[in-house]
Amino acid sequence: MRERMSIGARWDGGGQNARLRQAFDAGLIDFVEANYPVGSGPDCDPSMGIPVYVHSPANSVASPTGLNRHICEQVKAAATRFDSPWIGEHLCATGPEAQSRLGYIVNPILDPRLADVAVENARALQRYYGRPLALELGPQYQTVGEMPSEMHFLGDVARRADCHIVLDIAHYTASNRNLRRSEDYGLDALEPERIVELHLAGLRTGKDRRYWHDAHERLPDEGMVAMAKSLAQSLPNLRAITFEHEGKAPEADFFAFLTRLREELS
């Protein structure tokens, strides 16, 4: 029988420690996923005793401006401290500026020459980190370039750089809605065995009611939960599902959704 799927929750700062601790003690989560580098607040505390998966939205993996050494050092130190099974990195086009926390939504031009750059960067990161890299896409608002889609870009880079993939179901669903594609568009451009982790979060539309955005204060809708369930059945190497829910979102939602994930997906 297949191993139990690990369920995790995103850690954004010390304000979430109490609820994460409670969820871990209740057997609802197996790990937390922390974004590095952390901002001005406290670092994720190893004394919590909860395994930590290390993730970074801050390196411009798909850009010729290259990687930021200072960020890479902090990500590597965290991954070493917590013995993270892999490190999530975003296949995005902007990076180390002060506003880098939003950089992950700036997507690369879908050009094979930029895919070559991303392959080189991903290989370099994987060598430097000394552990597997798992590439993730941000939500898409437009596509520019000759490759058919960002999913094809990701599939190509992951294959050539030999990386894992984090499939963020909220980002993927937002992209498909924003670009008016079918809900499972482009999944066949990824090698299924590379997908090791899913992210689940809510979505909202902006004031224009046209474009969909990541909304960590909301719960995933039923369509996204159904997609997660179906992928959990079919992906051969899927090992983790991370619920992204911010610390100021309702605590009752947090525990109810984790209970559901545990019952229905792990």
Ligand SMILES: [Fe+2]
């Ligand atoms: Fe994500």
